[in-house]
Amino acid sequence: MRRSPADTAESAKKLTRRTLFLGGSQLVFMGALGLRMRYMQVDQAEEFRLLADENRxxxxxxxxxxxxxxxxxxxxxxxxxxxxxxxxxxxxxxxxxxxxxxxxxxxxxxxxxxxxxxxxxxxxxxxxxxxxxxxxxxxxxxxxxxxxxxxxxxxxxxxxxxxxxxxxxxxxxxxxxxxxxxxxxxxxxxxxxxxxxxxxxxxxxxxxxxxxxxxxxxxxxxxxxxxxxxxxxxxxxxxxxxxxxxxxxTLDHQLQNFVQARLAGESASAVIMDVETGDILAAGSTPAFDPNLFVRGISIINYNALLENIYRPLPSKSVQGAYPPGSTFKMVTALAALEAGVVTPDETVRCMGHTEVGGRRFHCWKRAGHGNINLTGSLRHSCDVYYYEMAQRAGIENIAAMGRRLGLGEEYDLPLPGMSSGLMPDKQWKRDNRGADWVIGDSLNASIGQGFVLTTPMQLAVMTSRLATGREIVPRLIKSIDGVEQPIKSGGPLNINENMLRSVRQGMYEVSNSNRGTAYSSRIVTDGMRLAGKTGTSQTRNAVVNNKNVPWEERDHALFVAFAPHDAPKYAVSVVIEHGGGGSTAAAPVARDLMLFALHGAVPPLASYPQSQRGTIKTLLDALPLRTDGDNATKRSNA
CATH class of the missing domain: 3.90.1310.10 (Penicillin-binding protein 2a (Domain 2))
Structure with missing residues (x-):
């Protein structure tokens, strides 16, 4: 069948429109492709060069x-x-x-x-x-x-x-x-x-x-x-x-600097605490070292010098050092005896300079004896015979239990490595660790802070804080984390009769403020700042030999604990000077200076010292190597 001329013309028109559409589409596509190729090859040439296969x-x-x-x-x-x-x-x-x-x-x-x-x-x-x-x-x-x-x-x-x-x-x-x-x-x-x-x-x-x-x-x-x-x-x-x-x-950098400066030249440690919160305001240990040396790479020579120093600069003595507390422990024995009801504060014990038990003679530090002496007098004069008697009456179990209530033999929850828990021994401890039974001589030695008893300066500061307040003070070192205040754990009562605590505190007050007290020469004369303390001397050898006649490392340790003000306690301090000799002569003067700095917030004014000592004290304080670098300077009092 032949198509009409009209149909042929219509088909030709349609073919032409399709050809134009397809041709136009191809032209647009080729144009876009060309533009894209130009963009990639010219405009983004550097980009693709950087992203070449060999780059990673x-x-x-x-x-x-x-x-x-x-x-x-x-x-x-x-x-x-x-x-x-x-x-x-x-x-x-x-x-x-x-x-x-x-x-x-x-x-x-x-x-x-x-x-x-x-x-x-x-x-x-x-x-x-x-x-x-x-x-x-x-x-x-x-x-x-x-x-x-x-x-x-x-x-x-x-x-x-x-x-x-x-x-x-x-x-x-x-x-x-x-x-x-x-x-x-x-x-x-x-x-x-x-x-x-x-x-x-x-x-x-x-x-x-x-x-x-x-x-x-x-x-x-x-x-x-x-x-x-x-x-x-x-x-x-x-x-x-x-x-x-x-x-x-919780530390105070100015007080810490003063502690380090005051202890300089000694192998020693000291702790200062707020007795209300348990905040550790300072915890010094001397000699020390520059920690920047370790960050930047300490030399073998410098490191060996630290290791070989007999004063042991690397350990933190305030929490790692464990020492016999000596007579600073006598408050523990006194409270144990009072609570057990085996003595009253006014009852006297006759001190003849020694006690004989089991065929062995236990001496008082005063060979001539103290005569008849009561609780307050026993602390004032630090009579050993009084506490030998209390040990026999109260027994080691009561003494150990009281020591633990006062914070001894305990490792505190502080972010410090290697802390020593000290040792508050009892009968079971000796059986477990020495394979022997406890004997009465062990109790007598423990009663005056010798024998197996060991404490750290941190524990002594806690003990003193608890004696001052009658509360279970717990040390705190972290004040806040990223601005969030950390809880204060101190609080609960010790459940020790307040009259008993008052008797012990009175004895500690007379240690520093009675003219016959063992630390009278280290008293504070400013009203409202007087301290209550206790001296201690712990033996490091069995033989009784004058410290001057033996090498340094064989001399007695010197200790002192105190709180102040005595009638409204704010701070507690403990000082241990290794092989320093007597607590009254070596540790007590240091503790007084530290306490005065804490109370004044600056280097102590001379008016806080006895008149006869002010010249010597001024020379000592002026010579201290205190920090004076700008904003970190340690303040000096204007008083």
Whole structure:
């Protein structure tokens, strides 16, 4: 069938429209494709050049800023300072020898450092940064940064390093940080990825160690692009880490500095507490050390000097040192006897200078004896025979129970490592640990703080706080975490009869304020600030020999405990001077000065001292090596 001319014309029109539509579509598509190709090849040429096959994307960890540590007034005692360093990663160290040689030329990289870098890279993970040099000067850092294209794999970085601006004042309490070690990792149940970074700093001692998880923070990440030579082409994405929590401690940096200065030259320790809250205001230990030496890498010579010092500067004596308390323990024995009902405050005991028990003679420190003496007098004169009698009447079980109520033989919940719990022995302890029965001689020795009894300066301060208040005072070191106040745990009554406590406090008052008291020469003459205390001398040997005739390490320890003001207690202090001799001559004067500083909030005014001593005291106070660096200066009283 033949198509009509009209149909043929209509079909031709339709074909023409389709041809035009398809042709137009193809033209638009080709135009768009051409524009896209031009955009990719011209406008984005650099972008695609950077994303070439030989370039790689890497994700690196960003160490967070470590939390800061402040004292109770807000003075920073552990901070972070900006440092310049250069690092390299194992996976980018294909030209290591050339890089190290170039750094030797540029900034004088030593052969020892080169050997160390090779060793650390060998043990490091592929992407873990190994520090080539830390704490570079700005000039050296700039030199490396300017020559980065010729140093494949080397990354100049600006980081943070721990710094302790008050140096040795807080060395034993704050501690220090140091590079994480394989030993550290072996003791961790969960290993933070940050710990895989060689030389990542973690707490090694003190609060830095015990509060590590709180202070460390969480890692951030940075996504970078590197070329085949390990050079970072650009940073694609950065997610900052979360800084660690800041800590505020109960310590007072000015009082702490005064404690350290006053104890200088001795192997000694002292603790000062707020008797209401249990806040530890100062806890000194001498000699000390600069913790910055450990952060920056202490030399073998300096470290050996610390280890070999017979005054033992590394341990924190205030919580790690355990000493026989000597006569500072007599308040425990007195209260045990009073509570057991085996003596009254006015009852007297005849002191003839010794007591014989089981065929053995136990001497009083005063060989001529004290005559008839009651509770108050026994504390005033520190009569040993009185307490030998109390030990026989009350028994060791009552004495040990009272010691524990007053905080002895206890390890407190404080963020300090290696704390000693001391020793408050009883019959069961001796059977378990010595395989022998308790004998009466053990009780007599314990009654005057000798024998098996051991206490720490921290425990003695707690004991004194509890005697002063009649409450179960608990020491506190962390005041707040990131601004959140931490609970005060002190509070509950000791359930010791107040009249009994009053009798003991009166005896302690007369120790320092009666002209026949063992610490009368270390009294405070300012009304409203008078202290109540107790001297102590603990033997370190069995033979009775004058301290002047034996080597230093064989001399007696000197101790003193006190609270003040005696009629409205605010602070308690304990002082232990290793091998210092007598507590009345060595420890009591120090404790008085520390108490006066706490009461005045500054170096004590001379008016608080007896008139006859003021010239000597002025010379002593003026010579103290107190801190005077700007805002961290220790105040001097204007009184």
């Amino acid at each position: 994307l890497k994700i690196h960890l960003l160490p967070p800023a470590r939390g800061l540590i402040y004292d109770r007034s807000g003075t920073v005692i552990a901070e972070n300072e900006q440092t310049f360093r250069i690092v390299i990663r194992k996976e980018d160290a294909s030209q290591l020898d050339m890089v190290l040689a170039e750094l030797e030329t540029l900034i004088g990289l030593t052969q020892d450092d080169q050997d160390r870098v090779r060793k650390e890279l060998k043990n490091a993970g592929p992407s873990a940064p190994v520090t080539i040099l830390d704490r570079l000067t700005w000039e050296a850092f700039s030199t490396v940064a300017a020559n980065a294209p010729a140093l494949p794999g080397v990354s100049p970085e600006v980081g943070l390093s721990r710094d302790y601006p008050l140096k040795d004042d807080f060395a034993h309490l704050i501690g220090y940080v140091g590079p994480v070690s394989s030993y550290d990792l072996s003791r961790m149940d969960h290993i933070d990825p940050l710990m895989r970074i060689p030389k990542f700093p973690i707490g090694k001692s003190g609060v830095e160690k015990m509060m590590e998880d709180t202070l460390r923070g969480n890692a951030g990440t940075v996504r970078v692009e590197q070329n085949v030579h390990g050079r970072i082409i650009r940073e694609l994405e950065r997610k900052e880490g979360i800084a660690g929590n800041n800590l505020q401690l």
